[in-house]
Amino acid sequence: MTERPPVLSRREGKIEILQINHEKRGNPINQAIHQSLCHELKRADADSSVSAIVLTGGARRSFSVGGDFVEVAALNTPESVQAWIERVCETYTAVLSVNKPVVMAVGGWAIGMGLQLALMGDWRVAAEDSQLTMWELEKGVACTVGACILHRCFGRLATARLIYGCEVLNAQRSLEFGLVDEVVPTAELGERAIERANQFGSYPSIPFKETKRVINAPFIAELWQNTGISGAVHAISFQAGSSAEHMKNVLKH
Numbered sequence: 059m060t061e062r063p064p065v066l067s068r069r070e071g072k073i074e075i076l077q078i079n080h081e082k083r084g085n086p087i088n089q090a091i092h093q094s095l096c097h098e099l100k101r102a103d104a105d106s107s108v109s110a111i112v113l114t115g116g117a118r119r120s121f122s123v124g125g126d127f128v129e130v131a132a133l134n135t136p137e138s139v140q141a142w143i144e145r146v147c148e149t150y151t152a153v154l155s156v157n158k159p160v161v162m163a164v165g166g167w168a169i170g171m172g173l174q175l176a177l178m179g180d181w182r183v184a185a186e187d188s189q190l191t192m193w194e195l196e197k198g199v200a201c202t203v204g205a206c207i208l209h210r211c212f213g214r215l216a217t218a219r220l221i222y223g224c225e226v227l228n229a230q231r232s233l234e235f236g237l238v239d240e241v242v243p244t245a246e247l248g249e250r251a252i253e254r255a256n257q258f259g260s261y262p263s264i265p266f267k268e269t270k271r272v273i274n275a276p277f278i279a280e281l282w283q284n285t286g287i288s289g290a291v292h293a294i295s296f297q298a299g300s301s302a303e304h305m306k307n308v309l310k311h
Contacts, residue, residue, distance in 0.1 A: 062079065066116075073108070075111075076095065078115050083118070083120060086128075095149055096152040111158060112160075112161045112252055117165075133292075136290070139289050150174065154274040157270065159181070159266065160179045162176045164183065164238060166189070170204065173191065181239050184232060186244050187244045188232065188238070190232045192208070212235075
């Protein structure tokens with residue numbers, strides 16, 4: 059039996075299309091996806107025939123519903139929690155460090171880590187059916203990495219509104235908030251993301267690369283400064299069992 063690849067890759071002209079490929083249509087992000095995504099991003103970045111990258115959850119699938127609770131539920135020591143936090147930040151860093159344009163094609167759900175991953179891209183095209191949320195607190199999960207990311211992107215008050223409100227935002231509300239850059243009919247999501255990637259990929263590469271580096275370098279540094287406190291907070295949260303019931307309900311489905 060052929061092993062299911064965690065991330066699929068294909069080419070559309072000069073555009074490298076990477077698809078998160080979990081067996082579940084919600085695309086929870088597990089260790090295999092983290093590792094494969096980092097590898098594929100670095101490979102595409104090093105390929106001179108690639109001008110830009112599109113990251114998608116695939117047709118009729120969610121971009122990502124967040125971390126894979128099969129793995130998260132097994133985190134039972136501060137050391138394992140810290141390693142998990144650092145693995146997440148390695149994936150975010152891999153996206154932010156790509157020298158070429160990275161366009162996120164966001165369809166279905168983008169929850170927690172899934173939304174955070176989408177925010178690492180240079181541009182976000184959202185499908186009309188997309189729903190975005192950082193609902194961790196009402197589910198008993200700390201949202202410290204998400205808070206760091208949102209604060210860097212939107213400031214304190216917008217961060218508080220999104221994290222404390224735990225509201226599910228449809229595509230139009232996500233556009234108004236600034237979480238996505240444009241909204242298209244669901245059937246046109248992939249095509250539009252490729253169009254945007256071709257547009258950005260046609261820019262002279264050196265000015266784009268250096269501008270992106272200046273924009274993202276402080277962001278990367280702040281993410282890594284946050285890992286210690288985030289690991290400690292998540293360890294306390296998991297030990298308290300505040301998210302146990304939510305994880306149990308998710309794992310039933």
